[in-house]
Amino acid sequence: MRIxxxxxxxxxxxxxxxxxxxxxxxxxxxxxASPNFGACDLALDEARNxxxxxxxxxxxxxxxxxxxxxxxxxxxxxxxxxxxPKSLELxxxxxxxxxxxxxxxxxxxxxxxxxxxSNGKTVLIGKPFGFAKHPGQILGCDIGSSSSVDSxxxxxxxxxxxxxxxxxxxxxxxxxxxxxxxxxxxVEFIDKLRETYQKRSxxxxxxxxxxxxxxxxxxxxxxxxxxxxxxxxxxxxESDGLSAAIVVANTFDFDSLNNMxxxxxxxxxACPRIAIDDVDRLRKPLLSANELMQxxxxxxxxxxxxx
Amino acid sequence: MRIxxxxxxxxxxxxxxxxxxxxxxxxxxxxxASPNFGACDLALDEARNxxxxxxxxxxxxxxxxxxxxxxxxxxxxxxxxxxxPKSLELxxxxxxxxxxxxxxxxxxxxxxxxxxxSNGKTVLIGKPFGFAKHPGQILGCDIGSSSSVDSxxxxxxxxxxxxxxxxxxxxxxxxxxxxxxxxxxxVEFIDKLRETYQKRSxxxxxxxxxxxxxxxxxxxxxxxxxxxxxxxxxxxxESDGLSAAIVVANTFDFDSLNNMxxxxxxxxxACPRIAIDDVDRLRKPLLSANELMQxxxxxxxxxxxxx
Numbered sequence: 145m146r147i148x149x150x151x152x153x154x155x156x157x158x159x160x161x162x163x164x165x166x167x168x169x170x171x172x173x174x175x176x177a178s179p180n181f182g183a184c185d186l187a188l189d190e191a192r193n194x195x196x197x198x199x200x201x202x203x204x205x206x207x208x209x210x211x212x213x214x215x216x217x218x219x220x221x222x223x224x225x226x227x228x229p230k231s232l233e234l235x236x237x238x239x240x241x242x243x244x245x246x247x248x249x250x251x252x253x254x255x256x257x258x259x260x261x262s263n264g265k266t267v268l269i270g271k272p273f274g275f276a277k278h279p280g281q282i283l284g285c286d287i288g289s290s291s292s293v294d295s296x297x298x299x300x301x302x303x304x305x306x307x308x309x310x311x312x313x314x315x316x317x318x319x320x321x322x323x324x325x326x327x328x329x330x331v332e333f334i335d336k337l338r339e340t341y342q343k344r345s346x347x348x349x350x351x352x353x354x355x356x357x358x359x360x361x362x363x364x365x366x367x368x369x370x371x372x373x374x375x376x377x378x379x380x381x382e383s384d385g386l387s388a389a390i391v392v393a394n395t396f397d398f399d400s401l402n403n404m405x406x407x408x409x410x411x412x413x414a415c416p417r418i419a420i421d422d423v424d425r426l427r428k429p430l431l432s433a434n435e436l437m438q439x440x441x442x443x444x445x446x447x448x449x450x451x
Numbered sequence: 452m453r454i455x456x457x458x459x460x461x462x463x464x465x466x467x468x469x470x471x472x473x474x475x476x477x478x479x480x481x482x483x484a485s486p487n488f489g490a491c492d493l494a495l496d497e498a499r500n501x502x503x504x505x506x507x508x509x510x511x512x513x514x515x516x517x518x519x520x521x522x523x524x525x526x527x528x529x530x531x532x533x534x535x536p537k538s539l540e541l542x543x544x545x546x547x548x549x550x551x552x553x554x555x556x557x558x559x560x561x562x563x564x565x566x567x568x569s570n571g572k573t574v575l576i577g578k579p580f581g582f583a584k585h586p587g588q589i590l591g592c593d594i595g596s597s598s599s600v601d602s603x604x605x606x607x608x609x610x611x612x613x614x615x616x617x618x619x620x621x622x623x624x625x626x627x628x629x630x631x632x633x634x635x636x637x638v639e640f641i642d643k644l645r646e647t648y649q650k651r652s653x654x655x656x657x658x659x660x661x662x663x664x665x666x667x668x669x670x671x672x673x674x675x676x677x678x679x680x681x682x683x684x685x686x687x688x689e690s691d692g693l694s695a696a697i698v699v700a701n702t703f704d705f706d707s708l709n710n711m712x713x714x715x716x717x718x719x720x721a722c723p724r725i726a727i728d729d730v731d732r733l734r735k736p737l738l739s740a741n742e743l744m745q746x747x748x749x750x751x752x753x754x755x756x757x758x
Contacts, residue, residue: 148699153706153707153710154710156707156710156711156712157710157711157712157713158713159696159698159711159713160664160666160694160696160711160713160714161713163696164694164696173696173697174669174696174697174698174699175666175696175697175698175699175711176698176699176700177666177668177698177699177700177703177704177707177708177711178700178701178704178707179704179706179707180707189496189500189671189701190671190699190700190701193496193671193676194671194678194699357467359467359482359484361484362481364496364497364500364501369500371501387467387471389466389467389470389471389480389481389482390480390481390482391466391481391482391483391484392455392481392482392483392484392485392497392501393483393484393485393497394485394496394497394701395704396484397484397485397486397702399460399486400460400463400484400485400486400487401484403460403461403463403464404463404464404466404467404482404484405463405464406464406465406466406467406468407467
């Protein structure tokens with residue numbers, strides 16, 4: 145069988161070994177070298193160009209149905225739990241906590257929950273919006289497991305590597321937010337990120353108030369493609385007498401976007417995290433759809449004031 | 452008509468204006484935001500994903516036949532010729548010169564030729580290998596217009612912007628090489644690049660001598676796809692008792708390649724310029740197919756010596 149295998153960035157160092165294990169079984173194997181951040185981003189263009197029989201996507205659960213033979217291979221990581229006692233000290237003022245993690249540590253969620261319960265906490269595990277499939281799981285685009293319990297908890301706890309996953313959850317909740325990063329041996333409250341990113345958002349909006357031309361970014365990635373939203377935003381911008389065009393790519397290259405110098409601002413309709421994480425890579429403001437709406441509304445108010 | 456338009460990096464600042472001119476005629480227009488460096492790199496994946504009726508490719512002539520409705524829109528630039536007298540001084544010791552330029556200035560080639568002839572030079576205009584279509588034209592992958600006359604000229608002259616285009620020609624010829632860059636107001640011999648890049652090539656080969664696993668890079672770009680070469684190289688590496696895998700992408704992302712830490716060296720089968728221009732973006736050696744052959748041959752010699 146001719147197979148394309150695809151690994152997320154953090155697991156790309158395992159691709160060759162996995163390829164060799166498939167080759168040993170008689171398969172012909174090609175490795176995708178494109179960036180990958182989720183099952184919303186299947187290497188379907190490569191798979192179709194190379195006429196493979198199957199795409200094996202490693203490390204993420206299915207995100208949406210696609211018209212191709214895709215096998216999802218889960219990847220569980222047993223992270224050390226020795227930071228839990230330290231987290232308990234930091235959580236001493238909070239009785240009820242919301243607990244979330246990433247797909248790699250879901251199998252450890254029950255053990256973590258039991259640890260806190262045996263130490264007198266009430267643990268709530270929220271439900272995702274639907275992109276993530278499991279209670280307590282968060283994704284870059286689905287922080288429902290945190291936001292759905294925000295009103296009922298005294299604090300949130302995230303267990304997992306890095307701050308990519310909890311950042312979305314922090315920005316969409318109000319309670320104290322503790323991040324336990326077992327591989328970096330770090331336990332800390334990350335609530336201050338709320339203020340940082342709120343300021344950044346305000347800055348982006350203010351610096352877009354003089355924009356007269358907008359590039360609306362649409363990706364061709366299977367689980368992030370949103371041409372319908374882009375077309376609505378384009379009409380909205382044009383109905384305000386401004387200029388807009390839809391610009392498309394699979395993975396956006398910020399050097400190329402920076403070369404599109406006619407545009408005064410960019411509006412993201414792909415992974416919601418782009419307008420949060422990649423803002424500094426673009427010379428012009430990079431807005432979410434919500435931020436665009438605020439810009440258009442403020443522009444109208446300013447025009448009315450000047451009359 | 453639903454149209455995808457694609458501009459090379461240097462002309463991406465013209466995309467919005469062009470989109471608006473098509474919209475005014477009633478077309479629905481989407482702009483490709485992906486990097487583009489030639490007609491070897493048509494935005495076919497995007498065009499197919501978006502179900503457009505036509506891809507308009509701006510700024511490059513047709514490279515190879517593809518199974519899609521593509522319109523090529525040429526872009527000519529009238530560059531100032533006022534650096535020619537200065538170039539004449541630098542060329543005073545050379546009687547016969549080879550003259551090359553890029554597709555954007557081909558229409559000026561005859562005027563430049565006449566200038567040199569009226570000042571006593573014999574001007575030879577070579578033929579490209581075939582990727583470039585016009586005598587005197589050079590591409591990143593086709594420097595035949597220079598190399599085909601190398602034995603007959605006393606010096607080469609390149610007229611055009613930047614050193615991307617002449618670099619390949621310099622590295623594949625032996626005679627003095629003058630670059631006239633009309634937009635940067637620069638006229639200079641660039642022969643010293645030969646030594647620089649020869650040293651870099653030797654460095655890459657030496658640092659690959661202990662490599663035991665090789666990633667062979669294949670692109671899905673229409674005019675750069677070379678799976679056949681990749682399969683030959685893979686067999687060759689494996690027959691020497693080493694490990695190899697084929698890794699694929701449309702545009703290679705060097706952050707992602709750097710995440711593929713199992714590989715000791717990378718071998719390029721896409722645009723030949725990648726193993727020249729992008730070497731510094733990869734932590735591991737990035738070899739051309741020729742350099743790989745030298746590595747394999749030197750590894751054998753070393754093994755024989757150690758016996």
